[in-house]
Amino acid sequence: MNLPKLLLSSALCLSLTCYADAPKYVFLFIGDGMGLGHVAATQAYLTDVKGVSDGLVMLRFPVTSVCSTHSANSRVTDSAAAGTAIATGVKTNNSMVGVGPDSLPVYSFAKELKEQGYGIGIVTTCAPDDATPAAFYAHAPKRSQFYEIGKDMAGSGYDFFAGADLRGTTSTAGTPTDLLQIMTDNGYDVVHGADAAKKSRSSKVVMLNTNHPDRNNIGYAIDSIPGTLSLPEITSTAIAHLMKHTPDRFFLMIENGNVDHSAHCNDGGAVIKDVINLDQSVAVAYEFYKQFPDETLIIVTADHDTAGMANGDLGTAYFTDLRYIDNQRIHKETFADWCTSLKGTSITWNEMKRELTEKLGFWSHVPLTEKEEQNLKETFDRVFIEANDEVKRTWYHDFNLFTEEVFNVMNARTGLYWTSNTHCGNYVPIYAIGVGATNFAPMSDNTEIAKKIMSAK
Numbered sequence: 001m002n003l004p005k006l007l008l009s010s011a012l013c014l015s016l017t018c019y020a021d022a023p024k025y026v027f028l029f030i031g032d033g034m035g036l037g038h039v040a041a042t043q044a045y046l047t048d049v050k051g052v053s054d055g056l057v058m059l060r061f062p063v064t065s066v067c068s069t070h071s072a073n074s075r076v077t078d079s080a081a082a083g084t085a086i087a088t089g090v091k092t093n094n095s096m097v098g099v100g101p102d103s104l105p106v107y108s109f110a111k112e113l114k115e116q117g118y119g120i121g122i123v124t125t126c127a128p129d130d131a132t133p134a135a136f137y138a139h140a141p142k143r144s145q146f147y148e149i150g151k152d153m154a155g156s157g158y159d160f161f162a163g164a165d166l167r168g169t170t171s172t173a174g175t176p177t178d179l180l181q182i183m184t185d186n187g188y189d190v191v192h193g194a195d196a197a198k199k200s201r202s203s204k205v206v207m208l209n210t211n212h213p214d215r216n217n218i219g220y221a222i223d224s225i226p227g228t229l230s231l232p233e234i235t236s237t238a239i240a241h242l243m244k245h246t247p248d249r250f251f252l253m254i255e256n257g258n259v260d261h262s263a264h265c266n267d268g269g270a271v272i273k274d275v276i277n278l279d280q281s282v283a284v285a286y287e288f289y290k291q292f293p294d295e296t297l298i299i300v301t302a303d304h305d306t307a308g309m310a311n312g313d314l315g316t317a318y319f320t321d322l323r324y325i326d327n328q329r330i331h332k333e334t335f336a337d338w339c340t341s342l343k344g345t346s347i348t349w350n351e352m353k354r355e356l357t358e359k360l361g362f363w364s365h366v367p368l369t370e371k372e373e374q375n376l377k378e379t380f381d382r383v384f385i386e387a388n389d390e391v392k393r394t395w396y397h398d399f400n401l402f403t404e405e406v407f408n409v410m411n412a413r414t415g416l417y418w419t420s421n422t423h424c425g426n427y428v429p430i431y432a433i434g435v436g437a438t439n440f441a442p443m444s445d446n447t448e449i450a451k452k453i454m455s456a457k
Contacts, residue, residue, distance in 0.1 A: 023297035023435040023456055024249040026113075027285040028449075029058075030086070031278050032079060032132055033260030035305030035426050036066070041268065041416060042275040044311065045322045056275075057283045058300045058431040063438060066427040068445045069304045072101045075425045079260070080143040082303035082446060083135030089450040097131055097149065098139040105139040109450040110251055114157060119246025121160035121238040125231050125274075126217045126257030128163035128206065129153065132303055136253055147171070150179045153206075154186040159250075160241045162197075162207040162234045165215040166190070194229065194237045203245045207237065216396065217258050220331040221277040222270045231256055235281040239288060254281055263306035264395045267332035267407060268416035269325040271309060289434055297435045297456055301449065302428035308419030313412070320415030327361025328410065333396070335359065336403040342384065349380055360410060372409050379405040394421045 031038070043059060046052040054060060071081035072091040080097045084090065087108040093101050100106050114120050122133045129150050131143040138152035150168030153161060168179045183190050189202035197207040209218045212228045219225040235254050242250040256278035262270035282300055289296040311320055330338075356362040356376075368376075382388040383402040391398040411417065430449075432440040436456025444452075 021294075021435065024295040025288065025292060025297070026118075026251045026453060026456075027288075027296070027298040028086075028251070028253045028453070029278065029282055029285070029298070029300040030083075030132055030253065030255040031259050031275060031300070031302045032126070032255055032257040033263045033304060033306030033423070034256075034275060034278070034302040034428065035309060035424075036429055037305070037309040037311060037426075038259060038263065038271055038275055039429055041309060041311050041322065042272045042279075044320070045272050045325060046276070049323045049326065056279045057286055058279055061298070061300070061431040061433040061437070063430075063432040063441050065430040065432075065441055066443050067301065067430055067448070069302075069428055070425060076423050077304050077425075078131070078143075078423065079303050080131035080135065083132035085446045086301070086303060086449050087135040089447045091447060095143050096141055097134045097143050098137070098152075099141055103141045108136045109454050110136045110158070110253070111156070112454065113251045117246075117249060119160075119242040119250035120156075120158040121162075121242055121250065121252040122158060123160070123162035123207075123231075123234045123238050123253070124164075124255040124257050125234075125277075126163055126255070126261075127165055127167055127215060128161045128208075129167055130163070130216070130257060132255050132257065133161075133163065133253065147177055147179060151182055154179075154182045154188060157186075157204075159203060159245055160205050160207070160238050160252075161188075162229070162238060164209045164212070164218050166206070166208065167215055194233050197237050197241065205241060207234070217261060220258050220262065220270055220334070221273040222267075222328065223331050223334055231277050232280045232284050235284045239284070252285075254278075254285075256281070260306045261333075261396050262331070263309060263418075264421055265332045265397055265399065265407075266307060266411065266418045266421060268309065268411055268414055269328040270331045272322070272325055286433075293434065295435065297437060297453070298433050299437075299440060299449070299453070300429070300431040301446075303446070304423050305426040305428055306423050307421060308424040308426060310417040310419070312415050313417035315412055316415035322414055322416075324361065324366050324410070324413045327365045328359075330359045332399070332403065332407050335406065336397065336399045339383070339400055339403055343387070347384055349377055352380055352384075356406065360406065362409070366410070366413050368409060372412075376402075376405055376409065392421075 043055045046055045071077035073093040078094040088106040090106040137156040138149040146168035188204045189200045190206045193210045219228045258274040439452040
């Protein structure tokens with residue numbers, strides 16, 4: 001047995017079933033990319049703009065702490081290494097999932113809980129074979145090995161998975177693979193949508209999204225796409241499934257990966273709406289907790305901070321104005337795709353101004369300076385009249401210059417600021433309530449999360 005695996009096995013030998021008062025129901029929420037700035041901005045929006053006096057549910061939990069997130073080979077982690085640290089208690093290199101730096105497998109506490117008789121659910125707003133969820137069941141030296149990760153999912157024996165799509169069903173050449181058949185052979189019912197999941201007679205279900213074209217996420221909260229899955233719905237469906245098939249005990253990991261996607265492209269309004277979406281899912285678990293307060297543990301954390309979101313920038317000094325977020329009705333990625341669809345058309349500046357008013361509230365609710373309007377008009381001409389194809393590349397999406405200028409204006413109005421389009425090494429929050437919650441009070445490293453869950457008493 002390799003050393004990391006041996007150390008983890010020793011750390012996790014404090015089985016939850018060793019304690020009469022150990023939690024029977026464990027919820028672990030991961031806001032992918034959700035740093036302290038993301039939480040602070042969302043809390044400010046809820047209290048100052050929406051008048052919600054007590055704000056986020058997670059901030060009402062009695063235990064609050066922070067943890068470090070660095071990977072084995074960098075002070076700035078990616079989701080694969082951070083997810084592996086959270087799930088297994090072992091540091092690994094960026095891009096590696098469920099393996100140590102030596103590429104040998106390390107094992108999640110979820111696997112240990114499954115062996116103890118717990119039902120296991122792994123759900124996300126992104127693809128269930130994405131890096132963070134994959135760390136709880138898969139072993140791959142590269143997070144992009146979706147077919148291999150999918151086979152590990154099929155062989156995990158876990159009870160419920162949910163997310164956008166299984167990307168391993170298509171090869172890199174674009175041809176179908178046998179992954180769906182492997183899922184079926186391992187007893188999984190692969191369905192689309194919550195209604196189909198509720199009707200399934202199988203004890204093992206993979207619930208995928210309905211009609212959204214993006215295989216990487218179920219759709220952003222700010223876009224409010226009808227008919228697609230939402231994280232609160234996924235959470236309640238997962239709880240119902242686990243209570244039906246493993247009512248005595250279960251572990252459920254719930255990730256909102258869209259916080260990360262929105263932060264990568266510096267869309268502050270979208271970040272806030274998806275942190276709220278995560279918190280609405282926390283509220284679902286909290287209602288469950290109130291039924292079983294002496295048997296439930298809820299932890300909320302993040303795998304890393306994305307883009308170093310700050311409340312206040314050089315232009316706003318001591319003032320921010322988050323009320324303008326309510327006028328934003330479209331995600332930055334969605335707006336960029338819409339702009340791309342206009343290529344070759346004869347849209348005029350006046351027509352674009354009307355669209356900006358409708359989609360972002362510009363001029364009607366969001367004031368612009370003469371200089372900002374001039375810059376927008378000049379950039380509009382470069383992109384739509386002169387057909388300039390220059391783009392700004394980020395991790396998940398490319399953005400034309402006009403989209404960048406539009407959302408720079410939006411960030412300037414709200415006062416939200418970014419250090420980058422990538423991850424950073426900031427501490428991330430931990431909030432906890434229930435049986436064993438006090439274990440999470442001291443500041444720690446993300447490798448301690450698995451050990452603290454397994455030693456909860």
